[in-house]
Amino acid sequence: MITGKNYIGNKLSAQGEISHKTINPKLNLQNDTAFIEATSEEIEEAVQLASQAFKAYRKVSGTDKAKFLNAIADEILALDQELIDAYTRESGLPEGRAIGERGRTIMQLKSFADLVSNEDWKGNKFDGAMPERQPLPKDDLRKTVIPIGPVVVFGASNFPFAFSTAGGDTASALAAGCPVIVKAHEMHSGTSELVASAIIKAAEKTGMPNGVFSHVSGRGPVVGAALVKHDKIKGVGFTGSIGAGRAIFDMASRREEPIAVYAEMGSVNPVVITPKAIATRSESIASTYAESITLGTGQFCTNPGLILTIEDENTQAFIKDLAEKTIAIDAQCMLHPNIKAGYDKNGASVMSQPGVATVSKIEGALADNYAASQVATVSGADFLANPKIHQEVFGPFSLVVTSKDESQLVDIIEALEGQLTGTIIAEEDEISNLENIVDALVNRVGRIIFNGVPTGVEVCPSMQHGGPYPASSDAKFTSVGTDAIKRWVRPVSYQSFPVELLPESLKNN
Template identity: 65%
Template sequence: MITGKNYIGNKLSGKGTITHRTINPKLNIENPYEFVQATEEEVEEAVALSEKAFQEYKNYSGKKKAIFLNTIADEILALGDELIQTYTSESGLPEGRAMGERGRTMNQLRAFANLLEEGTWNNSVIDTADASREPAPKPDIRRINIPLGPVVVFAASNFPLAFSTAGGDTASALAAGCPVIMKAHSMHAGTSELVASAIIKAAEKTGMPNGIFSNITGSGRVVGAALVKHPKVKAVGFTGSISGGKALCSLAANREEPIPVFAEMGSINPVIITPEAIAARGENIASTYAGSITLGAGQFCTNPGLLLTIKSDKTDDFINDLGKKAAEIESQCMLHPNIKRDFVANGNSVSAQAGVEVVSEIIEAVAENNAPTKIVKVSGEQFLENNKLHQEVFGPFSLVVVCDSKEELIEVVNGLEGQLTGTILAEESELSTMNDVLQALQNRVGRIIFNGVPTGVEVCAAMTHGGPFPASSDSRFTAVGVNSINRWVRPFSYQDFPDSLLPDELKNSNPLQILRLVDGSLTKDKIN
């Protein structure tokens, strides 16, 4: 049941006077529930509870935390149709997408539970003592990852479940041993409250300390800023715009004790299409990429917003075919009227730049908040001269850059800002001549796809969802997959400690039977 209140730990609270409603973008009307912005007092209480919970939760075993995460997944499923209906009414996304995203959210939680049960994730390293070493004895040093402390997570607008209240940031932080204070996204506050209720119920069922999770609504510039600046908060997770991410990074860096912000921000995800690939299968590529560009109304951080190719006798036909196929796909509802407004404004801004030619756009009337797909093109020379062409247009929009040569294409790639993904569409026979292109692309992205589409991010240990700034604020980490847990921990060493005082992961007997690096060798053996 949606109340419109905040969860301050396990207690519903609505002390504030500032309220807002979410919007049903399909119907272009307000949803019925009114949400109360958290007060300074409520923010302070949530952080205090979180810090207190951390002192207990950080010492919980992996198995106990795994039970908690699995129970969250169970409770999310138990929300049933109310969650699905609230999701669709607040996002304009279809029921199938809601159910798929719910499944992904649950699978992420269970993946982290499995990681905790297996136990080797915390990188246990042991260098045993050697009293006979010359010229000085070697001490016994043992290292493990320990949690940072309370984490503030900002929900994403485009994934109301998988990147929001119980999404990857929350799941990974809880797995690491960090309590979470969720800053709910104002566009899907009802969805957030329902998922928060599931987390609170799971916490109570599994004996978690009060304050392990809080869910707070309100303006990011007021409530969000207060959370980031609070001295007891130790890290921040964010998925959203470049401007929002940079603002949070600035707030965190200017604290008396600076803290890390792991922000996944803007990306136009360059796709390199060789003339050979166009000649061999141009029509297939056009169909595939028309679908990728318009998927989910283009509202994915991995949407292919930039297509790069080299001029050939088939280039224009391919681009026109892509534009035609994209325009034939039925327009879809965007997440919010403000997102539709920004999509149109940013797309028009790019289209108005010198040398840009509109290939195709949906010009007939569409529903109020539906996105009119647009494909535009420009020369490589003009792209290199105009940084305004580099901006992300969040929605079903793609800019095709036609270069005169491979050298110009490499220059374009080298001049790009950091990106989440890069894609190569090429024939295998020409790969031996493309190492310089691959090297240039590798320097600008976190993941390269060969002969595929960037839309769709597999949740697995090998996934890197991040990249050089501004794709993410720290390119050493991923925001997707079980390795995202490494954002919320720091290495910590024990020197010459009695075995009885060491955590189980570092004890001589290895009671957890985990794989450890002992004196340079990976082993599960006991230390004699």
């Protein structure tokens, strides 16, 4: 049952007087429950509980942490239709999407449970003593990783399950041995509270220390800031806008003890389509990319917001076909009014720039919070001359840039900020000629795709979901896949240590 209260450890609490309600974006009406913003006292209690819990939780075996993670998955499933209904009511997304995203969330939890069931993931290193070595003897050295401490996770608006309360950040931090405090996203607070209740039940059933998980509601600049600034918080996970992510990053950097912020932020995900690919399979590519541009109302961090090609006799016909296929797909509801307002504002900003032209867009009145898909175009020269055109338009929008030649196309790629993904659509017999484009893209992205679409992020060890700034705050790490656990640990070497005092994973060698 949704209560509107905060979980301070395993206790429901509502001491504050400030509240908010979520919105049903399809009806453009507030939902019933009022969610009470956590007070400074509640935030302090949650952090102190997490700090105390860390002393015990960091020593919990991998086997027991796996039981905890699997129990979370079971408790989420046990919420059944109540959880699905809350998701659709607060996001405007369809039930099928809710069920699919819940499945991904369950799979993530189970993947991390499998990972920590043994110690292999730590990548322990052993270098035995060499007392007879000349000119100097060598000590015994053993290296492992240990959890960093309590972590704050900010719920994401566009994935109320998979990147939120029990999503990849939380699952990977708990797997690493770090207690987690989740700051719920204001627009899906009810969904978040239900998932939080599942985590609390799982913690109690598996004997985890009180404070291993807390869940608070409230405004990011108030509640979120108080958490990030607290000296007992040792790391932050965030998925959202560049503005909010950078604000959190700067706040964490200004602390007396700066901490790492792993923020996944903006990306236009450039797609290079060669003229030969257009000449060979123009209609197929247009159909595929119309679906990708509009998938989830364009509210994926991997939405293909920028398409790059070289002008020839087929280019304009392809752009027109892409636009027509895109707007032929029914308009869909966006996640909440703020995202819709941002889509309208940023789209208008790009469209107002010199040289940018609308190819076609959905005309006529739409219901509140529904987005009109749009395809626009601009020349390579105008794009290079105006960085304002480079900004992300979060929603079903894509800008096609037509270059005069490959050299200009490469210049455009090199002028881009860091991106999550880059894609190349080309024919097999062009592979030997793509080296310059591949080199330029690899230098700007975290994941590069050949003859596919960027939307869809597989959860597996080989996935890299992160890229050069501002796609993410640290391009060395991923927020998707089991390698995400590496964000929440740090290495420690033990030199000439008695075996009895070593961590269990370093004893047997």
